[in-house]
Amino acid sequence: NAGVMQNPRHLVRRRGQEARLRCSPMKGHSHVYWYRQLPEEGLKFMVYLQKENIIDESGMPKERFSAEFPKEGPSILRIQQVVRGDSAAYFCASSRGTQETQYFGPGTRLLVL
Amino acid sequence: DAKTTQPTSMDCAEGRAANLPCNHSTISGNEYVYWYRQIHSQGPQYIIHGLKNNETNEMASLIITEDRKSSTLILPHATLRDTAVYYCIVRDTGGGADGLTFGKGTHLIIQP
Numbered sequence: 001n002a003g004v005m006q007n008p009r010h011l012v013r014r015r016g017q018e019a020r021l022r023c024s025p026m027k028g029h030s031h032v033y034w035y036r037q038l039p040e041e042g043l044k045f046m047v048y049l050q051k052e053n054i055i056d057e058s059g060m061p062k063e064r065f066s067a068e069f070p071k072e073g074p075s076i077l078r079i080q081q082v083v084r085g086d087s088a089a090y091f092c093a094s095s096r097g098t099q100e101t102q103y104f105g106p107g108t109r110l111l112v113l
Numbered sequence: 114d115a116k117t118t119q120p121t122s123m124d125c126a127e128g129r130a131a132n133l134p135c136n137h138s139t140i141s142g143n144e145y146v147y148w149y150r151q152i153h154s155q156g157p158q159y160i161i162h163g164l165k166n167n168e169t170n171e172m173a174s175l176i177i178t179e180d181r182k183s184s185t186l187i188l189p190h191a192t193l194r195d196t197a198v199y200y201c202i203v204r205d206t207g208g209g210a211d212g213l214t215f216g217k218g219t220h221l222i223i224q225p
Contacts, residue, residue, distance in 0.1 A: 004156075033212060043157065045212030059212060091156050098211055099204070101147075104156035 002027065004094050004105035012111045019079040019086070021108045025094030032075040033093040033102055034067060043091065049075060082112045116140070116203045122220040131188040133219050135201030138182045145204045146177060147213070148186050150197040157200070157215075160186065196223045 005024040013019050025032050034046040048056040049069040060067070064082075069075040079086055089109050093102040118136040125131040137146065147162040161168055161175045163184075168175045174187040188195055200218040 031211075035213075035215075042217055043151075043213075043215040045214065048211050056212060089154075093157075093213075101159055101162065102213060103159055104149075106156045 004029075004092055004103055006090075006092050006105040006108050008108060009106065010109050010111070012113065013082045014113050015083055016081050019082050019110055019112075021077040021079075021090050021092075021110070022074040023077070023092030023094075023105060024074045025092075026103055029094035029096050029103075031095045031097060031100070032069050033095075034075075034077050035091045035093065035104075037089045037091065037107075039088065046077075079110075082110075084112050086110060087112045116214070117201045117216055119199070119201055119216065119219045121217065122222065124222050124224055125188075125191050127191060127193060127223050127225050129191055131191040131195065131221060131223070133186040133188075133199050133201075133221060134183065135186070136183045137201070137203045140181050140203050141205075143205065146175065146181075146184050147202040147204050148173070148175065149200045149202065149213075149215075150195075151200070151218070152194075152197040158197075160199075162204075191221075191223045193223050193225060195221065197221060 007022050030051050032049045035043045037043045046059040047067045064080045066078045089107045091104050091107045093104045095102045145162050145164050148160040149157040151157045161173050163175045177184045198218040198220050200215050202213050
């Protein structure tokens with residue numbers, strides 16, 4: 001049973017470019033969560049989505065960041081006009097339902113030059 | 114802010130039991146205690162969770178005090194691969210926001 005999958009595992013962007021991070025939840029999971037871990041810091045919750053709905057985006061930066069979880073396909077975290085401060089590891093987690101155990105993927109490491 | 118307090122770091126000899134404490138004195142009745150660990154550069158790994166009773170699975174045991182204000186994660190026979198940062202998380206099950214709040218965790222170092 002495959003776990004949470006994220007791609008790419010590593011992403012390099014220049015300042016001003018767009019970054020798209022993908023997350024495929026575990027089979028049978030319809031809830032997705034995105035977290036960010038800045039260098040030498042802890043994980044911070046960003047956004048919680050169910051299929052086609054954003055449930056909680058209280059941790060998302062107000063500008064340049066967006067997330068979606070379409071009816072078909074993976075969840076996408078999109079960062080427009082990246083800046084050096086966006087360099088971090090971005091982790092996705094999935095669960096079967098609200099308040100169910102969250103299982104994490106291996107992360108995408110974004111480096112902005 | 115995290116609702117838990119953990120020691121910054123701990124050492125444990127390989128083969129011994131590693132006991133990781135966590136204080137959560139403000140925990141409320143419908144909040145679970147979850148434990149995750151993060152091995153360097155990897156995604157957090159779920160270990161175990163509980164509400165009020167002690168729990169055991171193939172990875173670890175979780176001992177929760179009767180007043181639920183603290184708990185201990187026990188790795189019964191630590192190996193070098195258990196070196197990681199261990200996070201104790203209090204999680205509300207009452208609906209609404211569902212994001213996990215990670216604190217700084219305990220850096221457990223298993224010594225050969």
